[in-house]
Amino acid sequence: MTDSRPDNADNDAWDAIFRTQPDGEPAADTGADPSATAAAPTSRRAARAIAASAPGRGRASRESRPKKRRKWPWVLLAVFLVLVGGAGAAAWWAWSNYEPQIREVLGIELPNDYEGTGNGTEVLFAIQPGDIGSDIATNLVDAGVTMTFDAFYDLLLADPSIQFQPGTYPLEEEMSAQAALDVLADSENIITIRALVREGLRAGEVIAALSEATGVPLEDYEAAIADPQALGVPAEAPNIEGYLFPATYTFEPGLTALDHVQRLVNETFSRLDARGVAVEDRHRILTIASLIQREARLEEDFYRVSRVIQNRLAIDMMLQFDSATQYGTGDTGSVWSSAEALGDDNPYNTYAITGLPIGPIAAPGDVALDAALAPADGEWLYFVTIDLRTGETQFSNTLAEHEQGVARLREWCRASDENSAFCA
Numbered sequence: 001m002t003d004s005r006p007d008n009a010d011n012d013a014w015d016a017i018f019r020t021q022p023d024g025e026p027a028a029d030t031g032a033d034p035s036a037t038a039a040a041p042t043s044r045r046a047a048r049a050i051a052a053s054a055p056g057r058g059r060a061s062r063e064s065r066p067k068k069r070r071k072w073p074w075v076l077l078a079v080f081l082v083l084v085g086g087a088g089a090a091a092w093w094a095w096s097n098y099e100p101q102i103r104e105v106l107g108i109e110l111p112n113d114y115e116g117t118g119n120g121t122e123v124l125f126a127i128q129p130g131d132i133g134s135d136i137a138t139n140l141v142d143a144g145v146t147m148t149f150d151a152f153y154d155l156l157l158a159d160p161s162i163q164f165q166p167g168t169y170p171l172e173e174e175m176s177a178q179a180a181l182d183v184l185a186d187s188e189n190i191i192t193i194r195a196l197v198r199e200g201l202r203a204g205e206v207i208a209a210l211s212e213a214t215g216v217p218l219e220d221y222e223a224a225i226a227d228p229q230a231l232g233v234p235a236e237a238p239n240i241e242g243y244l245f246p247a248t249y250t251f252e253p254g255l256t257a258l259d260h261v262q263r264l265v266n267e268t269f270s271r272l273d274a275r276g277v278a279v280e281d282r283h284r285i286l287t288i289a290s291l292i293q294r295e296a297r298l299e300e301d302f303y304r305v306s307r308v309i310q311n312r313l314a315i316d317m318m319l320q321f322d323s324a325t326q327y328g329t330g331d332t333g334s335v336w337s338s339a340e341a342l343g344d345d346n347p348y349n350t351y352a353i354t355g356l357p358i359g360p361i362a363a364p365g366d367v368a369l370d371a372a373l374a375p376a377d378g379e380w381l382y383f384v385t386i387d388l389r390t391g392e393t394q395f396s397n398t399l400a401e402h403e404q405g406v407a408r409l410r411e412w413c414r415a416s417d418e419n420s421a422f423c424a
Contacts, residue, residue, distance in 0.1 A: 112147055112148040112150055112151045113146070113147050113151035113176055113177050114146065114176050115176055116174075116175070116176060116179065117176070117179045118172025118173060118174055118175040118179070119172060119173050119174045121172055121173040121174075122170065122171075123143050123144065123145055123170075123171045123172060123173055124169075124170065124171075124191065124253050124254060125139070125145060125168065125169050125170075125171045125184070126166075126167070126168045126169075126252070126254075127166050127167060127168075127184065128166055129166045131164070131166070133156040133162075134149075136152070136164065136184070137149045137152040137153040137156070140177075140180060143171075143173075144173045144174070145174070145175050145180055146175060146176075146177050146180055147174075147177075151176075151177035152177040152180065152181065155177055155178060155181050156181075162181070163185075164185065165187035165190065167191070167192075168190065168191045168252050169183055169184055169189050169190060169191065170183070170189065170191055171184075191252075191253050192250045192251070192252070193213065193214050193250065193251040193252075193253060194213065194248060194249065194250055194251075195210050195213035195214060195248070195249045195251065195260070196209065196248050196249075197245070197246045197248075197249065197264065197363065198246055198363075199246040199293055199362075199363060199365035199367075200246070200293045200294055200362050200363065200364075200365075201246065201362060201363050202241065202327070202361070202362055202363075203225060203239065203240050203242075203244060203363075206246075207221035207222065207225060207244075207257075207261070210260055210261075211257075214257075216256070216257045216260070217257075220256065220257035220258075221257040221260070221261065223257070223258075224256075224258040224260075224261040224262075225239075225240040225261055228240045228243065231243075231262055232266075233265065234282060234283050236359075237283055237359050237360075238347075238358055238359050239359065240261075241359055241360045241361065241362070242268075242286040242287065242290045242359060242361070242362065242363060242364065243268050243286065243360070244261070244264040244265065244268070244363050245264050245265075245267040245268040245271060245363065245365075246363045246364075246365050247267060247365075249263065249264070251263070268286070271369060272285065272286075275369060275370070275373060283359065284356065285369070285372050286359075286360045286364060287356050287357065287359055287361075288309055288372040289364035289368040289369045289371070289372040290360035290361045290362045290364045291309060291319070291321055291323065291324060291356075291357075291361065292305045292306050292309070292364065292371050292372060293364040293368040294321075294323035294324075294361060294362050295321060295323055295383075296368075296371075296393070297385065297390075297391025297393065298391050298392075298393070299367055300376075301383075301391070301393050301395075302367050302368055302370075302371035303370075303371045303374065303375055303376035304375075304376050304380060304393075305371070305383060306371040306374075306376065307375040307376045307377070308380050308381060308382070308383055308395070310375050311378075311379065312381060316355075317354075317381065318351060318352075318353070318354055319355075319356070319357075320350055321350045322335075322336070322337045323361060323362075324348045324349070324357045324361050325337050325341050325342060325344075325348065325349050325351055326341055327357075327362075328341070328344060328346035328348030328349050328357070329341045329344050329346065334423075334424060335388070335413075335423050335424075336423075337351075348361065378395070379397050380395040380396060380397055381397060381399075382395070382396040382397075382398075382402035382405070383396070383402075384402060384405040384406050384408075384409055385409065386405055386408045386409050386412060388409075388413075388419070388423065389419070389422060409423075
């Protein structure tokens, strides 16, 4: 290629900008013989460091040659103007490929940082576990938060004590590096979404609670639970019921309904695994635990109800649990099952089938799981809650004792209008 440099250009100035390595990248101006030039710096900071440390480029050297240093920008500007006036294509090529170097020499570098706290456009910025400062600096630029890598990373170099906590933070586009750092350095700014799932809720109630807490449409949750087996629920389960573990959950912003539901299912498996429940026993234990959860009120009674279940199963006696029978017909539940529910033909009607219902009827919590695995000692076959306000429950060995307990409950219901409200 023909050398297009103007005859009157300062050769040192031209070489400082346009000297290249064999691969076409600009080489550092070290002031040494060009044949001994090292590999080109990989960043502007590296280039500045090389230039600052090179022989003859320090402060003392510049001060000893003031006239030559003062004319550098003007020589370059003259060269550039000549190119613009007489060789537009060459000028455009030079500016396109070496704009930063030209700006640096001329002292007209562009800013590398925004000003202020952003332009009002929200950015939810996530710091992942394992991210280091350079990762965060890069991701901030990619997200449109900060202008350059250097603007943010230089702040970290200036204060090595800065640490970050993984999480999602509320930032904006076009923030100054310092403004972004102020937010990210304070873990109190982490955005969290909390959802409370109470023990004993049915699946429909669970996803309604999730939707209310997260703002994700209920329809998305309904779609997420439509295929339980895709979530890892065993094939014998007729639906997702019982597999959405009740607890208080913290979710990161941006997760989907499927993400939330999978988290609850995984938590169920985790709780079962922690108790040594074999995979093939999961469904049975959850079914028993869900019955306990819906029938017992006081913690000690969880273990007694569990014993009643085991005692009845051992002698092939129908469970006759109103909670399961009502679930099978979609009833919201009351003390007394309707005649329609008692006569309905469904696999949850424990007044019509022997053994456990086809699956869980609610979300059992930790106590219910413990009770299902370790029932209390006793010979009880019957129980009835005789004070619906306090949860006091009578456990009986015989039907005659149980009928006395039922009579006590009816008497309690008639004792006052306040009591009767519990018995509806």
